[in-house]
Amino acid sequence: xxxxxxxxxxxxxxxxxxxxxxxxxxxxxxxxxxxxxxxxxxxxxxxxxxxxxxxxxxxxxxxxxxxxxxxxxxxxxxxxxxxxxxxxxxxxxxxxxxxxxxxxxxxxxxxxxxxxxxxxxxxxxxxxxxxxxxxxxxxxxxxxxxxxxxxxxxxxxxxxxxxxxxxxxxxxxxxxxxxxxxxxxxxxxxxxxxxxxxxxxxxxxxxxxxxxxxxxxxxxxxxxxxxxxxxxxxxxxxxxxxxxxxxxxxxxxxxxxxxxxxxxxxxxxxxxxxxxxxxxxxxxxxxxxxxxxxxxxxxxxxxxxxxxxxxxxxxxxxxxxxxxxxxxxxxxxxxxxxxxxxxxxxxxxxxxxxxxxxxxxxxxxxxxxxxxxxxxxxxxxxxxxxxxxxxxxxxxxxxxxxxxxxxxxxxxxxxxxxxxxxxxxxxxxxxxxxxxxxxxxxxxxxxxxxxxxxxxxxxxxxxxxxxxxxxxxxxxxxxxxxxxxxx
Ligand code: HEM
Numbered sequence: 001x002x003x004x005x006x007x008x009x010x011x012x013x014x015x016x017x018x019x020x021x022x023x024x025x026x027x028x029x030x031x032x033x034x035x036x037x038x039x040x041x042x043x044x045x046x047x048x049x050x051x052x053x054x055x056x057x058x059x060x061x062x063x064x065x066x067x068x069x070x071x072x073x074x075x076x077x078x079x080x081x082x083x084x085x086x087x088x089x090x091x092x093x094x095x096x097x098x099x100x101x102x103x104x105x106x107x108x109x110x111x112x113x114x115x116x117x118x119x120x121x122x123x124x125x126x127x128x129x130x131x132x133x134x135x136x137x138x139x140x141x142x143x144x145x146x147x148x149x150x151x152x153x154x155x156x157x158x159x160x161x162x163x164x165x166x167x168x169x170x171x172x173x174x175x176x177x178x179x180x181x182x183x184x185x186x187x188x189x190x191x192x193x194x195x196x197x198x199x200x201x202x203x204x205x206x207x208x209x210x211x212x213x214x215x216x217x218x219x220x221x222x223x224x225x226x227x228x229x230x231x232x233x234x235x236x237x238x239x240x241x242x243x244x245x246x247x248x249x250x251x252x253x254x255x256x257x258x259x260x261x262x263x264x265x266x267x268x269x270x271x272x273x274x275x276x277x278x279x280x281x282x283x284x285x286x287x288x289x290x291x292x293x294x295x296x297x298x299x300x301x302x303x304x305x306x307x308x309x310x311x312x313x314x315x316x317x318x319x320x321x322x323x324x325x326x327x328x329x330x331x332x333x334x335x336x337x338x339x340x341x342x343x344x345x346x347x348x349x350x351x352x353x354x355x356x357x358x359x360x361x362x363x364x365x366x367x368x369x370x371x372x373x374x375x376x377x378x379x380x381x382x383x384x385x386x387x388x389x390x391x392x393x394x395x396x397x398x399x400x401x402x403x404x405x406x407x408x409x410x411x412x413x414x415x416x417x418x419x420x421x422x423x424x425x426x427x428x429x430x431x432x433x434x435x436x437x438x439x440x441x442x443x444x445x446x447x448x449x450x451x452x453x454x455x456x457x458x459x460x461x462x463x464x465x466x467x468x469x470x471x472x473x474x475x476x477x478x479x480x481x482x483x484x485x486x487x
Pocket of ligand 1: 052055056093094111112113114128129134138139140142196198199313314315332335338339343346
């Protein structure tokens with residue numbers, strides 16, 4: 001079809017005379033600085049990159065919606081969950097954790113499962129993973145942990161010594177280390193994995209009653225994983241296979257879906273449960289707290305532009321709506337600072353104004369924040385920019401305060417009081433069929449073989465042994481070592 005030609009402009013909108021030949025002094029002469037179009041083009045190109053995410057740099061995203069399928073108003077007053085059948089637009093981003101922006105999708109690594117719900121009460125973000133637990137349980141340990149997953153400062157290589165040194169000195173990681181080296185450690189695609197909020201959150205209903213909750217998104221495509229050899233082969237052949245799979249599936253009208261369930265714990269149970277329910281290295285027993293259905297997530301639209309919608313997307317565990325709140329989980333509390341801080345550095349002070357991050361059109365943003373780099377709306381115009389004021393400026397609504405709850409204690413740097421890192425890891429091992437146990441051991445041995453120090457290997461074997469003597473023995477056998485006498 002013949003289309004009318006569009007004329008090219010510079011960034012200021014003026015027509016460009018030549019985009020193929022720079023202005024030179026004569027046909028063979030040097031380039032003239034007066035070619036301002038050339039200068040603009042080269043300078044803008046130099047600034048095309050923004051910092052990649054410090055973790056979860058490689059990812060893929062898609063738009064969709066969430067539909068409520070079960071009445072949960074007894075537990076939360078969140079408006080987007082208020083009615084069966086209600087639909088809320090959303091955006092999801094899936095990712096690997098440790099690799100750079102160009103790294104392979106098929107590595108053994110947790111997968112990020114970040115969701116943004118564009119609700120009528122503003123945005124709600126749930127920034128989870130494909131695993132229900134995490135490696136550490138205090139935010140103060142996170143930067144050190146991530147350093148061990150990234151590159152060695154001298155060699156710039158991935159470093160199994162650092163990985164297993166940290167794990168062996170952080171026994172709370174054992175549960176997640178077992179999941180990571182199990183079949184679920186390499187999901188076949190982003191569509192074939194579950195998502196978890198991992199932390200405990202708090203829901204509050206219209207009567208002011210609160211509950212502790214954990215989120216479980218179950219894939220309706222079924223769980224599918226990839227073995228180590230296939231993952232490594234694919235990392236060379238098609239490092240973007242999961243990115244491609246998500247895009248192509250949606251493009252073909254094969255929309256991936258997940259069912260959301262929550263576990264609900266009465267507030268007072270937290271004091272008497274057999275371990276700290278805010279410890280993100282533990283799962284709650286489904287017998288104690290069975291799954292309650294909430295709704296269904298459908299991803300049905302690809303981004304039009306990767307940078308605008310996926311790279312600039314900014315998810316934060318602190319982006320909450322009335323009826324959904326945080327718990328005292330020490331990791332979660334640290335994350336409340338880390339994400340928005342990362343966004344201000346990576347995208348800018350006004351990142352929430354970008355189309356992918358701003359609330360939906362029927363939600364107006366009203367506050368006294370003004371100015372900052374790249375403030376590209378009306379910036380509040382002439383309206384009052386301070387509070388209290390006599391000019392009918394926006395006011396806080398006490399009914400939307402975070403639900404109050406009692407705390408007490410001595411302010412101190414205190415370790416968790418629960419030291420059983422072994423029962424849940426051992427239960428998971430014992431649950432695995434024999435062939436998966438063998439793959440688990442092979443994956444662990446394959447990774448630990450790269451560790452130079454026997455001291456580190458033996459310290460880690462001790463943890464496996466404490467989870468299950470057979471688990472420890474088989475890793476020791478695989479590494480040609482004996483289980484330490486004190487295990
Ligand atoms: C991304 C910090 C724990 C899931 C990030 C980013 C930071 C960060 C700084 C990059 C954000 C950006 O540039 O947009 C932390 C800290 C943690 C922590 C300090 C512990 C204290 C966790 C846990 C989970 C998780 C426990 C899952 C349960 C994610 C996901 C992303 C992410 C999914 C990618 C979000 C996206 O797709 O844009 N994290 N993280 N993180 N984190 Fe964490």
